[in-house]
Amino acid sequence: MKKTWWKEAVVYQVYWRSFYDSDGDGYGDLQGLIEKLDYIKHLGIDVIWLNPCYESPDKDNGYDISNYYTIMDKAGTMKAWETLLDEVHKRDMKLIMDLVVNHTSNKHPWFLESRSSKDNPKRDWYIWRDKPNNWRSYFTPSAWEYDETTEQYYFHSFAVEQPDLNWKNPEVREEIYKMMRFWLDKGIDGFRLDAIALLAKPEGFPDAANPNDIRYLTNNPGLHDYLREMNERVFKHYDIFTVGEVAFASPEEGLKYVAEDRHELHTLFHFEVCDEMPSWEPLRFKQIQKRWYEALWGKGWNSQFLNNHDHTRQVTRYGNDKEYRLESAKLLGTMLHTLPGTPYIYQGEEIGMTGVRFSSIDDYNDIAMKNKYEEEVAKGRDPQEVLESLQPLSRDNSRTPMQWDDSRHAGFTTGTPWIKVNPNYKDINVKQALEDPNSVYHYYRKLIQLRKENPVMVYGTFRDYTETEPYIYAYTRELDSERWLIVLNHCDHANDYELPAPLASYKRELLLGNYEDIQEHGAVLHMRPHEARIYKLV
Numbered sequence: 001m002k003k004t005w006w007k008e009a010v011v012y013q014v015y016w017r018s019f020y021d022s023d024g025d026g027y028g029d030l031q032g033l034i035e036k037l038d039y040i041k042h043l044g045i046d047v048i049w050l051n052p053c054y055e056s057p058d059k060d061n062g063y064d065i066s067n068y069y070t071i072m073d074k075a076g077t078m079k080a081w082e083t084l085l086d087e088v089h090k091r092d093m094k095l096i097m098d099l100v101v102n103h104t105s106n107k108h109p110w111f112l113e114s115r116s117s118k119d120n121p122k123r124d125w126y127i128w129r130d131k132p133n134n135w136r137s138y139f140t141p142s143a144w145e146y147d148e149t150t151e152q153y154y155f156h157s158f159a160v161e162q163p164d165l166n167w168k169n170p171e172v173r174e175e176i177y178k179m180m181r182f183w184l185d186k187g188i189d190g191f192r193l194d195a196i197a198l199l200a201k202p203e204g205f206p207d208a209a210n211p212n213d214i215r216y217l218t219n220n221p222g223l224h225d226y227l228r229e230m231n232e233r234v235f236k237h238y239d240i241f242t243v244g245e246v247a248f249a250s251p252e253e254g255l256k257y258v259a260e261d262r263h264e265l266h267t268l269f270h271f272e273v274c275d276e277m278p279s280w281e282p283l284r285f286k287q288i289q290k291r292w293y294e295a296l297w298g299k300g301w302n303s304q305f306l307n308n309h310d311h312t313r314q315v316t317r318y319g320n321d322k323e324y325r326l327e328s329a330k331l332l333g334t335m336l337h338t339l340p341g342t343p344y345i346y347q348g349e350e351i352g353m354t355g356v357r358f359s360s361i362d363d364y365n366d367i368a369m370k371n372k373y374e375e376e377v378a379k380g381r382d383p384q385e386v387l388e389s390l391q392p393l394s395r396d397n398s399r400t401p402m403q404w405d406d407s408r409h410a411g412f413t414t415g416t417p418w419i420k421v422n423p424n425y426k427d428i429n430v431k432q433a434l435e436d437p438n439s440v441y442h443y444y445r446k447l448i449q450l451r452k453e454n455p456v457m458v459y460g461t462f463r464d465y466t467e468t469e470p471y472i473y474a475y476t477r478e479l480d481s482e483r484w485l486i487v488l489n490h491c492d493h494a495n496d497y498e499l500p501a502p503l504a505s506y507k508r509e510l511l512l513g514n515y516e517d518i519q520e521h522g523a524v525l526h527m528r529p530h531e532a533r534i535y536k537l538v
């Protein structure tokens with residue numbers, strides 16, 4: 001297996017508007033991030049993924065870009081951004097930028113031109129038709145919006161304010177490649193490519209048999225030609241790391257994006273867990289891990305994550321955020337950092353932050369949730385019931401401000417935060433975590449350190465010994481003569497796990513665990529609620 005820095009890296013995602021506010025306007029900003037870089041470095045992070053901070057009307061929190069070459073006021077200035085890049089590099093970390101090329105804002109000058117007349121030179125930069133087909137978008141009941149000026153419909157995979165670019169048009173592609181080089185030439189270390197599975201659209205937009213199954217938006221013919229061209233024209237000329245957000249891909253489909261001999265992207269986020277597994281389903285999760293491992297290992301590289309700015313915090317969604325919050329957060333971290341692939345930490349995960357339930361729809365900001373709320377209420381459903389049905393997976397669960405300390409607004413801002421702080425900040429915050437040797441934070445530090453010192457955690461082969469076990473997840477990673485065993489009890493009660501013969505014959509050396517004293521009797525491990533252990537087998 002080829003060794004590279006991005007396989008060995010641990011990535012930390014900064015949703016800057018909720019990270020740290022340096023000027024009291026209620027939004028986190030780039031200067032705020034600069035001030036907290038030492039905190040990130042201390043955790044052991046190698047790479048920072050920065051959510052979009054380009055100029056934007058901010059209908060979808062920066063994912064609706066109106067100028068690719070400037071920084072949005074809320075985030076700061078280009079000068080602040082340049083200082084950020086410098087300061088990241090000074091600390092021996094890397095910076096990857098989140099980039100949205102599937103669509104722009106409807107306020108982008110390209111779109112303003114495109115919509116102005118049918119014969120405008122930029123008309124064909126977006127997708128226009130006389131009649132819509134029956135597709136939904138991610139955020140609205142129709143993927144088409146009627147535009148009175150020219151009496152045609154334009155296509156949008158997300159909000160009405162996010163018209164899709166027409167990737168069939170070579171001028172569009174050239175313009176995007178030029179813009180990518182602009183950022184790479186400034187010295188960034190790569191991109192997280194938003195919604196990249198959506199670039200290609202099917203010829204003629206045939207109606208879908210089931211309009212509610214929006215898979216039709218993704219993985220359409222022609223997509224990989226664009227990615228190969230993008231690599232050829234841009235990526236391959238830099239020592240960078242690209243990770244694509246690839247919705248609805250099977251492992252076989254996923255391999256096409258990341259196979260080393262295809263020269264497209266370096267790694268991907270697949271969403272078989274976050275989009276398709278609403279709560280913890282152990283057997284299904286193990287199957288997913290196994291299938292992706294078998295499809296990718298030795299050919300292309302995977303990512304490990306259970307939450308991000310779109311998905312409810314992992315300890316709430318997949319673990320236990322109540323009596324076993326600490327144990328559960330540590331167990332999930334242990335799992336993500338020992339499964340094959342590059343691990344991602346979403347800000348706040350390292351202190352075990354949890355999801356929220358705001359009592360009123362007015363406290364929410366997420367455009368996906370708000371649009372859905374309106375759509376359902378318009379059908380005559382009870383508003384309270386709709387609110388409750390949308391709360392568990394609202395994207396705002398993970399977007400509440402970073403909890404720095406127990407002072408007002410969790411020390412995030414001196415002003416009024418753009419979204420409410422999670423009320424549990426008095427107990428769960430960075431200050432507490434730094435002071436408490438038993439915190440999730442200190443456990444994550446050890447985990448990351450272990451990964452840095454032991455290539456087996458990165459390059460070791462993977463084998464699951466518990467495919468049919470409902471609670472225990474036990475697997476090995478092996479590299480040359482190094483053999484590690486990871487045992488996790490993903491459960492609110494204790495379970496005994498008897499090691500199978502081949503594993504029982506080794507001597508065990510505990511490298512890391514989330515409980516103080518280890519309980520084992522011969523080959524039987526007594527695993528307490530949400531207990532996690534990493535052993536070296538000798």
Ligand code: TEU
Pocket residue numbers: 060063064100138158194195245246247248271274275309310
């Ligand atoms: O998300 C794309 C997207 O499809 C997600 O909404 C989905 O939940 C999933 O995770 C992928 O299948 C990206 C951004 O992450 C999101 O914040 C934006 O709203 C969206 O693109 C539009 O740019």
